[in-house]
Structures are given as structure tokens and as C-alpha cells.
Amino acid sequence: SYELTQPPSVSVSPGQTARITCSGDALPKQYAYWYQQKPGQAPVLVIYKDSERPSGIPERFSGSSSGTTVTLTISGVQAEDEADYYCQSADSSGTGVFGGGTKLTVL
Amino acid sequence: QVQLQESGPGLVKPSQTLSLTCTVSGGSISSGSYYWSWIRQPAGKGLEWIGRIYTSGSTNYNPSLKSRVTISVDTSKNQFSLKLSSVTAADTAVYYCARANWGWRAYYYYYMDVWGKGTTVTVSS
Numbered sequence: 001s002y003e004l005t006q007p008p009s010v011s012v013s014p015g016q017t018a019r020i021t022c023s024g025d026a027l028p029k030q031y032a033y034w035y036q037q038k039p040g041q042a043p044v045l046v047i048y049k050d051s052e053r054p055s056g057i058p059e060r061f062s063g064s065s066s067g068t069t070v071t072l073t074i075s076g077v078q079a080e081d082e083a084d085y086y087c088q089s090a091d092s093s094g095t096g097v098f099g100g101g102t103k104l105t106v107l
Numbered sequence: 108q109v110q111l112q113e114s115g116p117g118l119v120k121p122s123q124t125l126s127l128t129c130t131v132s133g134g135s136i137s138s139g140s141y142y143w144s145w146i147r148q149p150a151g152k153g154l155e156w157i158g159r160i161y162t163s164g165s166t167n168y169n170p171s172l173k174s175r176v177t178i179s180v181d182t183s184k185n186q187f188s189l190k191l192s193s194v195t196a197a198d199t200a201v202y203y204c205a206r207a208n209w210g211w212r213a214y215y216y217y218y219m220d221v222w223g224k225g226t227t228v229t230v231s232s
Contacts (some may be wrong), residue, residue, distance in 0.1 A: 033218040035154075042203055042222040043154065049216055086154050090217035094167035094209075096144070096156035 002039040003024050004087050004099035011105040018074040020102045022087030025068055033088045034063060036081075037101075043086065047072060074104075082106040109134040111204050111223035119198075119230050122206040125191040129223060131205030137162045138184045142207040143187045144219055145178060147200040155200075159207060159217075160187055194230045 004024040012018040022032060032050050035043035047063035050070060053096055060075045074081055087099040115127035129143070136143065143158040158168035160178045167178045172191070180187040191198060205219035 029214055031212075031216045033215050035219075037154075042224055043219075044222075045218065045220050048208075048220075049212065050216050054220065065183075088154075088218065089154075090215065092215040093157065094142075094217065095170070096159070096217060098146075098154040098156060100152040 002091070002097060002103065003031075004089060006085075006087060006099040006102045008100070009103045009105065011107055012074075012077050013107045014079060018077050018081070018104055020072045020085050020087075020104065021069055022071070022099045024089060024099075025067045027065065027068050027070055027089065030089045030091060032063070032065065034061075034072045035086045035088065037084045037086065038082075045096075046085075050056055064083055077104075077106055079106050109206060109221050111206065111221060113202060113204050113223045113226040115226060117126075117227055117229060119193055119194055119228060120232050121230055122193055125189070125194050125228055125230070126197060127189045127202055127204075127226065127228070129187050129189075131206075133197070135182075136180065136187065137182050137188045140210070142209050142217065143178075143180065144205045144207045145189045146203045146205060146219070147198075148203070148225075149197075149200045157189065157191075157202075196230050199228065199230045201227050 034047040034107040036041040051063040062073045086101045090096045142159040144159040160166045176193045177190040203225045204223045206221040209217040
């Protein structure tokens, strides 16, 4: 199995840009996905295939990939963006894995 | 719009088998090309992928749980199920079922786009 590593926490002021990273040795050859989870709620997909955004997700959410690191960027952070964010990937055998999660705090 | 709903006992005794069912509504579990997945989350901790099943019955499991996990599908009832044997307190968690897209582009892709609301399972005597 393999691991995805995320920082435990990221803090940002409203209107600023938040960047949450996810690192893994297999990421150069795998897609990454990002989920937002608010307290007491199920996760919601916000980015898929590294950088694609599902319908209904605000344009301020974007994703990028470089080598062994993928990044979720939230531009113009709003108070409602405060949540836990998880990256996820999967190998070609079908085994899924999640990162440990990052708590985004909007100051 | 497809919706998923988990159901099952909220309390399971240690060493017994945890059994949960996910009911799919708003669409047929057999339509489209999806994997049906289980994920869990202990209180205050992160998400853990448990496994998945295709409607053909093909399964994949988390290697760390593989010896104890069985996922099955009942297309006639539009449901899929999770069984986790020999449970301990460490299996106490919120259990989610989810629909997953999969396929090939530049790389293989597999991600969950529709989630149930989750059900809490406590392992305790």
C-alpha cells in the first residue's frame, strides 16, 4: 500500500488564498481527488482528476499537480470554506487511499 | 438524482460481525459504469477506504482489512452490503457508502462523487 501526506492544518484570513498540499510517491502516475468535509456531514467532491471541478463547485476551488505533490488552491477564501479537506488517489488495481486530512481554519 | 442511504445496527459486540446495507435510490445500481464503495471514519479522525464492488461482483479491498471484509451486491434490491468480521473497538466509526466513477484517461481514475450521509457503528459489549 502507499500513503498520501497532508499538513494537519492550514490557516488563512478571509479573502486570501489557501493552498493545501498532498504528497505521495505514486502521484506522478496517478490522479488525485479532493473532498471537503464539514462537521457532521459527509464528504463532498470538490476536485477530480487533479484539476477538474464538478458542477456546482465554486470557481475559487482549483487543483494542480507537480511531481509527487498535488495542491488544492482556494482563492478568495470565505468563512464557509472552513472545513476538513482530504486528498484521495487510487492505483490501477483499484485500491483507494486517503490522505490524513487538513483542517482549514479561516481566521 | 441518485441518493445513497446506509442502514444497519448501531451497536455491535466485540468479536461479532458488523453488517451494513446501502440502498441506492433515484437510479438503478446496475445502470452506468460505477463502483460501489465503503469508507469509514473514526470519531475525530480521517477517512479510511474499506473497499468496493462492481455490479458484476468484482471486488477490491483495503489490504489492511482484507481478511475481515466482504462486500456484496444485490441488484434486485438496488443494494450493496458490507460485512466486517471479528470487530473490536477500533472498528467504531461512521461508515459511509458511496458511488464511484472509474476508468482510464492518461491514468486510471477512481473517485467518489455521491455519498450517503453515513451511519455510526459502535463496537462495545
